Amino acid sequence: MRHRGISVGFGVMVWGVLSLGVSGTPATAASVTFQFTGQLTFVESLLETATGISAGNSFIGTYTFDPTTLGSTFDPFVTVYSGAITNATASIGANVVLSPSLPYSSSITIVNRPAPVSGPDYSTSFSSFSVNQQSINGIRLNALNIGLVDPLATAFNNTALPTTPPSLGSFATKSASFYFLNELNGYGGAATGEIHSLTAVPIPAAVLLFGSGLTALIGLGAGSWRRKQIRVA
Numbered sequence: 001m002r003h004r005g006i007s008v009g010f011g012v013m014v015w016g017v018l019s020l021g022v023s024g025t026p027a028t029a030a031s032v033t034f035q036f037t038g039q040l041t042f043v044e045s046l047l048e049t050a051t052g053i054s055a056g057n058s059f060i061g062t063y064t065f066d067p068t069t070l071g072s073t074f075d076p077f078v079t080v081y082s083g084a085i086t087n088a089t090a091s092i093g094a095n096v097v098l099s100p101s102l103p104y105s106s107s108i109t110i111v112n113r114p115a116p117v118s119g120p121d122y123s124t125s126f127s128s129f130s131v132n133q134q135s136i137n138g139i140r141l142n143a144l145n146i147g148l149v150d151p152l153a154t155a156f157n158n159t160a161l162p163t164t165p166p167s168l169g170s171f172a173t174k175s176a177s178f179y180f181l182n183e184l185n186g187y188g189g190a191a192t193g194e195i196h197s198l199t200a201v202p203i204p205a206a207v208l209l210f211g212s213g214l215t216a217l218i219g220l221g222a223g224s225w226r227r228k229q230i231r232v233a
Contacts, residue, residue, distance in 0.1 A: 030066060030067060030068055031064050031065065031066055031067075031086060032064065032065055032066075032067050032163050032200065033062055033063070033064040033065075033087075033200065033201040033202075034062065034063055034065075034165050034198055034199065034200060034201065035060070035061070035062045035197075035198070035199050035200075035201045036060070036061055036062075036063075036146060036176065036195050036197065036198050037058065037059065037060045037061075037195070037196055037197045038058070038059055038174075038176055038193045038194050038195040038196045038197070039056065039057070039058050039059070039193050039194060039196065040053070040054070040055050040056060040057045040058075040059060040092065040191050040192065040193035041055055041192060041193050041194055042055055042191065042192045042193075043055050043057075043189070043190075043191040044189035044190050044191065045189075046188070046189045047139070047180055047188060047189025047190065047191060048189075050136070050137050050138075050139050050182070050188065050189070051095070051136040051137060051139050051180075052095075052136075053092050053093065053095065053136075053191060057092050057093040058092075058093065059090065059091065059092045059093075059176065059178075059193060060090070060091050061088065061089055061090035061091065061098065061144070062087075062088065062089045062201060063085050063087070063088045063124055063126070064085065064086050064087040064088070065081075065084040065085045065086060065106075065108060065124075065161075066084055066086060067161055067163045069081045069082075069083060069084040069108075069161065071110075071159070071161065073159070075113075076113075077111060077112050077113030077114075077159065078109065078110070078111050078112075078113065078159065079109070079110050079159035079160075079161075080107050080108075080109045081107060081108045081109070081110075081161050082105075082106070082107045083105070083106055083107070084106060084107065084108045084161070085103050085106035085107075085108065085124065085126045086102065086103070087100055087101065087102060087103075088100075088101055088103060088126060088144075089101070090141065090144055090178075092178070092191070095134070095136055096134045097134055097136070097140075097141040097178070098133065098134065098141050098144070099133060099134055101133065103126035104126075105126060106124075106125060106126030107123075107124070107125050107126070108122075108123065108124045108125075108161060109122070109123040109124075109125075110122060110156065110159040110160070110161065110162075111159070112153070112156045112157070112158060112159050114153075119147075119149075120147030120148055120149050120173070121148060121149055121150050121155060121156065121171070122146075122147070122148040122155070122156075122162075122166060122171075123145065123146065123147050123148075124145075124146050125143075125145055135183065138182060138183045138184060139180050139181070139182055139183075139188040139189075140180065140181050140183060140188070141178060141179075141180055141181075142179045142180055142181035142188070143177075143178075143179040144176065144177070144178050144179070145176070145177045145179075146175070146176050146177075146195065147173065147175050147176075147177075148166065148168070148171040148173065148174055148175075148195075149171055149172055149173035150170050150171045150172065151172055152172075154170050155167075155170040155171060164200060165198040165199055165200055166198070168195065168196075168197070168198055174194055174195040174196075175192060175193070175194060175195065176192065176193050176194075176195050177190065177191070177192045178190060178191045178192070178193075
């Protein structure tokens with residue numbers, strides 16, 4: 001039996017009130033953007049008290065990556081694509097916790113090895129310095145990790161960087177973990193949740209064409225039905 005999965009993690013490292021003017025860079029023509037959504041299931045009390053973020057809040061975010069990034073293979077079953085992510089965003093409830101940001105460092109890790117094995121099969125992680133990072137009462141997002149775990153080893157056949165979102169139905173665990181920094185006291189608390197969707201943004205052209213074709217067929221069918229109705233009348 002093989003164990004496959006994905007782990008996505010991005011860390012937003014902001015040291016106090018460091019004023020380093022780094023802005024998000026536009027995606028290149030080759031870039032791919034995934035959007036993730038979900039709901040928090042646990043929030044540490046110090047984070048909830050300071051920010052109002054609580055279990056049950058929905059979250060949404062995006063990460064853009066370069067699919068041509070070369071991976072580092074540490075063994076036949078693990079490939080790490082360092083520096084792959086070029087932009088990221090995140091919001092929890094009504095709070096923007098990560099404005100469009102160019103990561104200081106990032107990685108996407110793909111694991112496809114025999115079970116049992118610990119850790120996610122698909123992961124994304126990045127760290128970012130930016131003067132534009134959002135703060136809620138002095139609390140800033142410090143890191144975000146997305147991890148997808150497939151204990152049945154059906155998600156992947158290799159460790160190539162996927163350019164289309166893996167199906168969430170292939171994973172037993174679909175988690176997102178948010179770690180916050182208190183600008184005055186250090187650690188600001190953590191929140192975890194379950195990912196409900198992982199989609200490409202924008203919708204791939206092939207899907208749009210399929211949808212257009214389907215709409216045209218429906219339109220033709222409706223026109224034919226109307227003509228038949230007129231003849232019957």
